[in-house]
Structures are given as C-alpha cells and as structure tokens.
Amino acid sequence: MFRVARRLWDRAGQSELVSDEAAWLVIACVPLIGVFSFLWNNIADVAVAILVVGSSILVLRNRALLQPPLLLGLAWMLFVALSAAYAAWWGSPGNQFRGWPKHIPIALGPLVAVSLLAACRQLRIPTDRLVALLLAGVLLGGLVLLVRNDAIGSILESRPSDGALGDLNRNLATLCCGLCIISTISLMHYFLFDPAVRSRLSVAAALALAPLLIALFDLLVLLRGRGGYVATALALTAWLFALAVPAWYRQRAERTKQLWLGAAVIGTGAVLFGAYQALVISGRSVVKGSLGETLEILGQLIVGTVNSSYPPLQTAEERLQLAAVGIDLVRQRPVLGWGPDVWLLPSLYSPFPGVQGVNQFHDGYLQFLVNFGLLGAVLMLALLLVLLRAALRNKPAGGAAMSPALFAGSIALLVLLLVVNVTESVLHVKCAASIAMMLAAFACMRPSAAPPGAVGAPEPSPNRPAATPR
Secondary structure, three states: OHHHHHHHHHHOEOOEOOOHHHHHHHHHHHHHHHHHOOOOHHHHHHHHHHHHHHHHHHHHHOHHHOOHHHHHHHHHHHHHHHHHHHHHHHOOOOOOOOOHHHHOHHHHHHHHHHHHHHHHHHHOOOOHHHHHHHHHHHHHHHHHHHHHOOHHHHHHHOOOOOOEEOOEEHHHHHHHHHHHHHHHHHHHHHHHHOOOOOOHHHHHHHHHHHHHHHHHHHHHHHHOOHHHHHHHHHHHHHHHHHHHHHHHHHOOOHHHHHHHHHHHHHHHHHHHHHHHHHHHHHOOOOOOOOHHHHHHHHHHHHHOOOOOOOHHHHHOOHHHHHHHHHHHHHHHOOOOOOOOOOOOHHHHHOOOHHHOOOOOOOOHHHHHHHHHHHHHHHHHHHHHHHHHHHHHHOOOOOOOOOOHHHHHHHHHHHHHHHHHHHHOOHHHOHHHHHHHHHHHHHHOOOOOOOOOOOOOOOOOOOOOOOOOOO
C-alpha cells in the first residue's frame, strides 16, 4: 500500500490529479455520495474518503491551496477533536469520540472542493455540472428509500401517515420528500431551459419528471409533517426568487422585469397557500396547546429565565420541554458545552418524564450550543461567513455563469436544511450532512471552468490547466 501511495504521490502534479481516469473517479463520487447517503452509508463514506485523499495529496504538494475556508475547516475539525478529549476527561456522559464524525461534514467541504475543482479543470467540465450530478443522486437515492418504505402504496391508497412511512419515521420521510421535490423541480427547469443541455432527450426527461413531482407533493401532504410543510414551502419560495431576482436584473425591458417579479410573487403565494392547506388537511396544529400559553412559554424560553418548575411547562408540548432542558444545559456549561456526544443528556437531566427517552433536542441550533457552547458557535460562525464570502467572490472569469436552475436548486437545498434544523438536528442525518458538505464545497469553487487564458483563470500547466480553488 505504501508503494502504491508513493507512486500516486510521484505521478501527481502540484495542481492536477494523476490521470484522467482518476479525475473521472473524483467526478463520479458526487452522484455516489448523493445516492448512497440515503441507502448504504458505507459506500458514501468511501466516496468521501476518495475525495479527501485526493485533495490531501494536492494540498500537501501545493501549499498555496491552503485558503481561509480550508484553514478554518481544519481548525474546526481540530476543535471538535479537542472538545471530545476535554469532555471525556472531565466525565461528560456519552462516548465523545464516537460523536466526532457527526460534526465535521461542513468543515470537509472546503477540502473536497480541491479535488473536485482539479478534476473539473483537468477534464474541462463546467463545475456547475457537479450540482446537477448531486441533484440527480439525491433524487435517485431519496426515491429508492421512499419506494422501499411503501411510498407508492401510501400514494395509491391515499393513506395518511400515522407517524411513520414503513421503517422511516415521519420526520425523516418528510425530509427525503422535500429533498426530492427540490431536486426534481431544479432538474426539470435545467433540462427544459438551459441552452447547454437542452435537447429533445432532455425535454423528454423533464416531461417524464412532471408526474413524479406531483406524486411527491401528494406524498408530502399524506405524511402530515408540520416541519416538512414549512421547510419545503420556504425552500420553494427561495427557489422561485433565486430564479427571478437575477433574471429581473439581467432583463432590460421594464415589462419583462415586471413579469419575472409577478411570477415569483404569484408562485410564492401559491406555494405558501398550498403549505397552509396541507396543515389544515393534516389536522395537526403547528404547536399543541392554547396560543396564549404557547406564546408565554416561548417568551420565557427566549429570555432564558424558565426553569423546570414553571407551571405551563408541565403540560406543554414535548419539543418545548426539550427546549427548556437544552437551555438549562447551556446555562450550566455556556463556554465549551458538553462535548460532541449529548445523546444521554435528556434522559439524565430532564425533569419531564415524557422526554427522558429522547436522544436529541429536536433543534439543531440549540443542540449545537449544548455540544460546543459559545466558543464553538463563534468558530462555526466564522467558518460559515468565510464560506459565504468565498461563494460571493467566486464569480466566473471568462467562463459561463452558473446555470440559473442549478443555482436556484443549491439555494433551495440550503434553505430546506436551515429550516428543518429548527425542528430536528438535521446534520446528524447522513443524507442531509452529505448535502451540506457538498454545498460547502461548491461555495469554494468557481461557477464554471474558465478556459485557459481567461482573465483571472489560473495559469495552465504544459499539459493541463491548473486547479486553484479560491
């Protein structure tokens, strides 16, 4: 194995992979991650490992690739490891080192971007095609998972969910459904309107996806997941405006601008009205209990003065009780938190019997503070801001802009994950964590593979264009 690794090291250029075959393998990892993060996690992990190894070789050979997103990503992974060691040292409940991998996908994004961009430049493939491959993988993996859990039977029988879809709990099923809806609508727009791929075959593929989109909306309603309705509606709203706003600025004719904006507003209204009707049909309120009592509890949670003996909490919804437990835990260890593994904390510290068997806080942001405290929040916020800065600065230099449909799909996936994270620790779900990692990687890459000699493009090597992620 050492000899093989040495041979790969010697054959790799400073900014290129060892061969075109290796570059194609790197590209193939993108849809593999999308598919198998839903089905067989071990295969998805192997694909991630291939990207990490390829990127590590490139970074070790070319230290100029150590840009701020990558440096902060490495710093975050080190912080999580040190947090696990510290929590284990002082006796925090749980297996702290087992929880380490669940907290690093976003930090891996800048690292895997190195090999992805190198492969795109080596093969002269526009980088936004990677988004299309990811969406296709997510759609295929999500559909297989839903079908294996009797999604078709539920649709044909119009059978409302009783809390589960086959072996999937309702929350995971609605997450898969929302991800598939975003992927389907983005690919349909891409196949129909993108000049780079539009053909008779692509139009036929888009039309074939239309019945699937209708079926997915039907399944989402049948699942009766409150978080799924809200998250998917807001993600589709973001998708509409991610398409409309850039087009509004590009169009010169005032009438065309008004049409774009009007279409976005009408579409948003339809989506939000549909989400509201889904809630009405489901018969499930957003929060159980009277409105006045719920608002009173939420106010106490926001100001952080609530305690377990607060009377309304004794009969409140379980999610509000969990929020109170989480706030108390953050108050006990506000700076460094309890460590990467906090699954045992509700059972050990909750005074509410109904939530003592729960192994998460059903709020990813609150759980993050329980895990890592304010210091971890500051470091993660710095990483996210640097990723945002990289995404805003990565404009094409001499190359084609990113496909509007794929850009909108990326924004919609991001919004979906951000909203679902309010009600679930979504990044602890393999498919969501893999998508977050890939979105972080895309943020570090130029929207297209600029041709050699373009303004701002890296200097090409004698044989191949160099890969220099921002």
